[in-house]
Amino acid sequence: KAGVTQTPRYLIKTRGQQVTLSCSPISGHRSVSWYQQTPGQGLQFLFEYFSETQRNKGNFPGRFSGRQFSNSRSEMNVSTLELGDSALYLCASSRGDGGAATGELFFGEGSRLTVL
Amino acid sequence: SQQGEEDPQALSIQEGENATMNCSYKTSINNLQWYRQNSGRGLVHLILIRSNEREKHSGRLRVTLDTSKKSSSLLITASRAADTASYFCATGNTGGFKTIFGAGTRLFVKA
Numbered sequence: 001k002a003g004v005t006q007t008p009r010y011l012i013k014t015r016g017q018q019v020t021l022s023c024s025p026i027s028g029h030r031s032v033s034w035y036q037q038t039p040g041q042g043l044q045f046l047f048e049y050f051s052e053t054q055r056n057k058g059n060f061p062g063r064f065s066g067r068q069f070s071n072s073r074s075e076m077n078v079s080t081l082e083l084g085d086s087a088l089y090l091c092a093s094s095r096g097d098g099g100a101a102t103g104e105l106f107f108g109e110g111s112r113l114t115v116l
Numbered sequence: 117s118q119q120g121e122e123d124p125q126a127l128s129i130q131e132g133e134n135a136t137m138n139c140s141y142k143t144s145i146n147n148l149q150w151y152r153q154n155s156g157r158g159l160v161h162l163i164l165i166r167s168n169e170r171e172k173h174s175g176r177l178r179v180t181l182d183t184s185k186k187s188s189s190l191l192i193t194a195s196r197a198a199d200t201a202s203y204f205c206a207t208g209n210t211g212g213f214k215t216i217f218g219a220g221t222r223l224f225v226k227a
Contacts, residue, residue, distance in 0.1 A: 033214065043204065043217035055213035090158060103208065104149065105215060107158035
């Protein structure tokens with residue numbers, strides 16, 4: 001069974017640009033979560049999607065957005081990039097059918113974004 | 117803000133020794149999980165313990181959970197150089213549809 005796939009793995013952008021990151025979950029998984037990882041803040045929850053619906057969102061500005069498609073693939077977008085957005089963006093999938101509680105997450109290798 | 121806080125932040129031991137990492141959290145949980153991350157890579161799930169469980173084993177891993185103290189510990193026995201990584205505790209909260217991660221413990225096992 002293929003794992004969680006994130007693209008691109010590395011990218012460099014300049015301030016003010018926007019970026020779109022993609023995540024393909026494990027087949028059969030309907031929940032996709034996104035995290036931002038930085039040395040100073042650790043792993044910060046961005047949002048979670050299940051069956052194309054955002055069920056929860058972290059404390060990030062509106063520049064951060066996401067969506068999920070009918071095949072469970074997800075994208076996140078960051079507009080008007082700032083230097084502080086440089087981070088490893090991790091996507092995780094799970095079955096998501098355990099009610100409100102979350103279970104084991106399966107992570108991709110991440111997309112490392114550098115903003116210059 | 118993060119739910120879990122790991123202690124210590126960093127730990128250096130010799131191969132063959134045991135490594136113990138602790139995690140404290142703030143709110144009620146449905147489960148607590150431990151993950152490992154090798155440098156710059158994705159996280160790998162190690163073990164999940166439910167709120168009604170007190171102890172769980174998986175190979176060389178032993179996890180305990182004390183909901184009255186809102187704390188958990190991860191014990192890695194007979195550590196190996198390959199165990200060198202960052203370890204994170206994560207809590208699955210009731211009604212939240214999200215898993216919150218702590219800051220992590222960096223473990224270095226010297227061969």
